[in-house]
Amino acid sequence: MLATADFLKRLPYFATLSPQALEQLARETRELSLDKGEIIFLEEEPCDGLYLVASGQIRIFKSSPEGREQVLHIARPGDTFNDVPVFDGGLNPASAAALEPSVVYLIPKDILLSLVANCPVGVAIIKQLSAQMRRLTQMVEDLSFHSVVSRVARMLLDLATVEGSSAPVPRLTQDEMAGMVGSVRDVVGRALKSLERAGAIKMEGHRLLVVDAGRLKEMSYVSDKSRIR
Amino acid sequence: MKKVVPEIDSGKCTGCGDCVAKCPTHAVALVDGKSVIVRPEDCDYCTECEVLCPSGAVRCPFEIVLVEAEPRATEKR
Numbered sequence: 001m002l003a004t005a006d007f008l009k010r011l012p013y014f015a016t017l018s019p020q021a022l023e024q025l026a027r028e029t030r031e032l033s034l035d036k037g038e039i040i041f042l043e044e045e046p047c048d049g050l051y052l053v054a055s056g057q058i059r060i061f062k063s064s065p066e067g068r069e070q071v072l073h074i075a076r077p078g079d080t081f082n083d084v085p086v087f088d089g090g091l092n093p094a095s096a097a098a099l100e101p102s103v104v105y106l107i108p109k110d111i112l113l114s115l116v117a118n119c120p121v122g123v124a125i126i127k128q129l130s131a132q133m134r135r136l137t138q139m140v141e142d143l144s145f146h147s148v149v150s151r152v153a154r155m156l157l158d159l160a161t162v163e164g165s166s167a168p169v170p171r172l173t174q175d176e177m178a179g180m181v182g183s184v185r186d187v188v189g190r191a192l193k194s195l196e197r198a199g200a201i202k203m204e205g206h207r208l209l210v211v212d213a214g215r216l217k218e219m220s221y222v223s224d225k226s227r228i229r
Numbered sequence: 230m231k232k233v234v235p236e237i238d239s240g241k242c243t244g245c246g247d248c249v250a251k252c253p254t255h256a257v258a259l260v261d262g263k264s265v266i267v268r269p270e271d272c273d274y275c276t277e278c279e280v281l282c283p284s285g286a287v288r289c290p291f292e293i294v295l296v297e298a299e300p301r302a303t304e305k306r
Contacts, residue, residue, distance in 0.1 A: 160295035171290035173279065185280070205274045206233040208291040 004029055004105065007054060011078060017115075025115075030106045034098035043095045047085035049108040053077050056102020060094050062137070064145040072140060074099065084137070086112055087123075088130035093137045143182050146221075151181040152191040153220035156201065160210045195219060234266040235278055241286035248278035248287065 004026035008014045014022065034040065034056070041048065043062060051058070058075040072094055075081045084093050086109050116123050142151050155177065159170045172180075178188040192208070195201045200216040202209045210216055234256070244262040256272040257264055264286070266272055276289040 156293060159293045161293065162295045169292045169294060171292050173288050173290050174276065175279075176290075203291075206289070206291055208293050210293070210295045213295060 004031065007105070008052075011052065011080070013080065021115075025107065025111065028108060028111045030108075032104050032106060034102045034104065036098055036100050038098045040096040040098065040104065041082070041092050043093065044091045047082060047090070047092055047109055049106050050083060050086050050112050051075075051081050051096070052105040052107070053079050053081070054103040054105055056104075057099040058102060058104065059097050059099045061097070062094050062141045062144065068145065070140060070144040072137065084130045084133050086130075087126045088134060090134065093134050139182075147191075148181060148183045148187050149191045149194050150220050151183070152177065152188060153195060153200065153216050155180050156195075156208070156210055157213065157216055157220060160213075232269050232272070233274070234269045234272045235274070235276070236288045236290070237264050237266065237278075238286045238288075239263045241284050242282075243284050243286075245283060247281050247283065251277055251281055253277065 005019075005022040008025055008029070009017070009022055014025065017025065031054070032040070040051065040058065053075045055077055058079075058081060059071055060073040060075060060081055061069045061071045063069050073081070075096075081096060082092060085091060113123075116126065142154065146154075159172075161167045161169045174185045174188050174192070178185045181188065183191075192201065192203065195216065196203055198215060198219060200210070200212050200219055202211050242263045244259055244264065246259055246264075248257050248264050249259055253275060254268075254271040254273055256266055256268045257278060258267045259265070260267065264278075274289060279287040279289040
């Protein structure tokens with residue numbers, strides 16, 4: 001346990017813990033030895049806790065339904081990974097696998113949360129930062145795996161205000177829409193026409209009407225192999 | 230209900246007349262050296278004027294509205 005406690009003390013997260021608290025934390029920490037290529041956890045699985053790399057390298061990645069991968073980060077000794085779901089309570093936002101024979105420590109979620117529980121403001125701030133990080137991770141997935149048509153479809157689903165409701169109606173130019181989905185106006189214009197041809201939306205003057213939200217949702221998951229950017 | 234037409238920022242409009250020349254429905258004209266939608270009833274909101282305005286004076290925002298009562302989407306709001 002002493003070796004684990006020494007390792008934990010060197011990490012910025014735990015540098016201020018007392019020796020007794022470090023010892024306690026070390027007792028709760030699990031050590032995992034991994035072979036090259038071994039999967040540690042998968043995206044969308046429930047979160048076990050926070051991982052720390054003791055040795056080796058860990059690949060953090062997103063996968064598309066077709067099996068394409070986008071690496072988000074290579075975690076090296078001293079790095080943590082899977083921080084986001086520990087604090088926002090959601091599922092794992094990405095998968096993790098050993099790039100080479102590696103050793104990682106797992107601090108169970110409840111144990112880690114107990115270390116910050118006496119600072120509610122801090123917890124609230126961490127939750128907010130985690131939610132922002134999750135949104136950025138989702139953005140990487142969208143930009144990597146989804147066509148502009150599907151990104152525009154998802155944006156419209158997120159933004160559309162129910163007609164007649166008291167919520168403010170979003171007003172966006174096609175340039176502004178392009179900025180939101182990481183594309184350019186011309187391509188967004190073509191994407192809107194595709195969605196209109198598919199019967200998901202209807203352009204009526206200055207109004208962009210979502211007339212079939214189910215169809216729009218279907219199109220938001222299309223990962224077009226001949227993607228237009 | 231008043232017809233919604235492209236928004237023209239007269240402060241940015243240089244009066245170059247590009248939108249007047251290219252408007253497919255001839256809804257826009259120069260008035261005192263600035264572009265104005267003079268025939269709003271003819272404007273079909275094609276957004277051409279926004280695309281070609283070299284000074285970025287024209288905006289054609291779209292209101293994004295869900296008109297289908299779809300349970301999943303209405304629950305979000």
